[in-house]
Amino acid sequence: MTKLAIFDCDGTLVDSGATIFAALRLALEAHGRPVPPAREARRVVGLSLFEAFEMIVPGASVDEVDALSATYRRAFQDMRARGEVEEPLFEGIAELIEAMVADGWALAVATGKSDRGLRHCLAAHGLSDRFVSLQTADRHPSKPHPAMALAAMADAGAAPAQTVMIGDTGWDMGCARGAGIGAIGVGWGYHDEAELLASGAQFVAAAPADVLAMATELIGGTR
Numbered sequence: 422m423t424k425l426a427i428f429d430c431d432g433t434l435v436d437s438g439a440t441i442f443a444a445l446r447l448a449l450e451a452h453g454r455p456v457p458p459a460r461e462a463r464r465v466v467g468l469s470l471f472e473a474f475e476m477i478v479p480g481a482s483v484d485e486v487d488a489l490s491a492t493y494r495r496a497f498q499d500m501r502a503r504g505e506v507e508e509p510l511f512e513g514i515a516e517l518i519e520a521m522v523a524d525g526w527a528l529a530v531a532t533g534k535s536d537r538g539l540r541h542c543l544a545a546h547g548l549s550d551r552f553v554s555l556q557t558a559d560r561h562p563s564k565p566h567p568a569m570a571l572a573a574m575a576d577a578g579a580a581p582a583q584t585v586m587i588g589d590t591g592w593d594m595g596c597a598r599g600a601g602i603g604a605i606g607v608g609w610g611y612h613d614e615a616e617l618l619a620s621g622a623q624f625v626a627a628a629p630a631d632v633l634a635m636a637t638e639l640i641g642g643t644r
Contacts, residue, residue: 422579422580422583423527423577423578423579423580423583424525424526424527424579424583424584424636424640424642425526425527425528425529425573425574425577425579425583425584425585426521426526426527426528426529426584426585426587426636427528427529427530427531427554427569427570427573427584427585427586427587427602428528428529428530428531428587428588429467429530429531429532429564429586429587429588429589429590429593429610430530430532430534430539430542431466431467431508431532431533431534431611432463432466432467432588432589432590432607432609432610432611433511433587433588433589433593433607433610434510434511434514434530434542435508435509435510435511435514435542435546436507436508436509436510436511437466437506437507437508437542438459438463438466438611439459439507440497440500440505440506440507440508441462441463441466442459442462442463443496443500443505444493444496444497444500445462445473445477445493446462447492447493447496448474448489448490448492448493448496449477449478449489451492451496452485452488452489452492454477454478454481454489457477462477463611464476464611464612465477466533466590466610466611467532467533467564467588467589467590467592467593467611468533468563468564468592469533469558469562469563469564470490470493470494470533470558471486471487471490471563472563473533474486474489474490474493494535497538501541506541508542508545510546511609511629512629513628513629513630514629515546515548516629516630517629517630517632517633518548518551520633521632521633521636522551524633524637526636527553527554527577527579528551528552528553529552529553529554529555529556529573529576529577530543530552530554530555530556530557530573531556531564531569531570531573531586531593531596532556532557532558532569533557533558533563533564533592534557534558535557535558535559536555536557536559536560538557539555539557540555543555553576553577554572554573554576554577556568556569556570556572556573557569560572563592564590564592564593564595564596565591565592565593565594565595565596565598565599565620566596566599567596567597567599567600569596570584570586570596570597570599570600570602571600574600574602581600581601581602582640582641583640584600584602584603584640585597585602585603585604585605585635585636585639585640586600586602586603586604586605587605587607587626587632587636588605588606588607588610589606589607589609589610589611589612589617590610590611590612590616590617590620591612591616591617591619591620592620593606594606594617594620594621594622595620595621597621598620598621603623603636603639603640604621604622604623605622605623605624605625605626605632605635605636605639606618606620606622606624606625606626607625607626607629607632608625608626608627608628609628609629623639624638624639
């Protein structure tokens with residue numbers, strides 16, 4: 422049977438928090454809204470844009486949230502054109518991906534990024550050919566809705582019992598729980614360990630090197 426690992430992107434594969442905050446700040450300032458501290462703003466990373474701005478600007482109208490989202494997209498695209506987007510892989514992620522592929526895992530991504538943003542990110546790190554399924558906010562409800570995980574499983578031909586979600590936020594753990602799959606939180610992202618566990622994480626990895634053994638245990642395998 423296919424064993425599948427579904428990775429979140431921002432805060433799990435790449436450290437994009439500074440760039441995301443810069444684009445959020447530009448969007449909020451353009452619409453005359455206060456900018457929250459970076460630590461607070463980064464808590465929305467992983468949500469789709471609409472849901473993120475709903476959380477940052479509570480009580481905003483649908484029209485304003487749509488406008489904020491559009492301004493964010495333009496700001497991010499402009500930053501990319503100027504070479505200002507910074508999305509480095511977290512230390513150990515490249516090695517984890519190669520180890521999981523060598524161990525026979527199919528890999529997927531489920532992210533609040535757009536299709537375009539995810540393709541740019543993976544291509545920049547030479548990882549485009551490592552993933553059998555790419556699921557984004559362009560085609561699915563925001564996590565924690567399980568749609569992205571379910572679509573990735575369908576693409577890979579993987580059963581829930583052979584699938585794990587790996588992510589840094591409670592939204593990722595909620596997505597895993599809703600899809601009936603294993604849930605591994607990561608300790609290097611934007612939500613803390615207590616929140617990950619409260620949201621359904623069965624393990625929390627301190628470093629990428631910990632993930633493969635945890636994933637293997639969750640699907641009942643041995644190493």
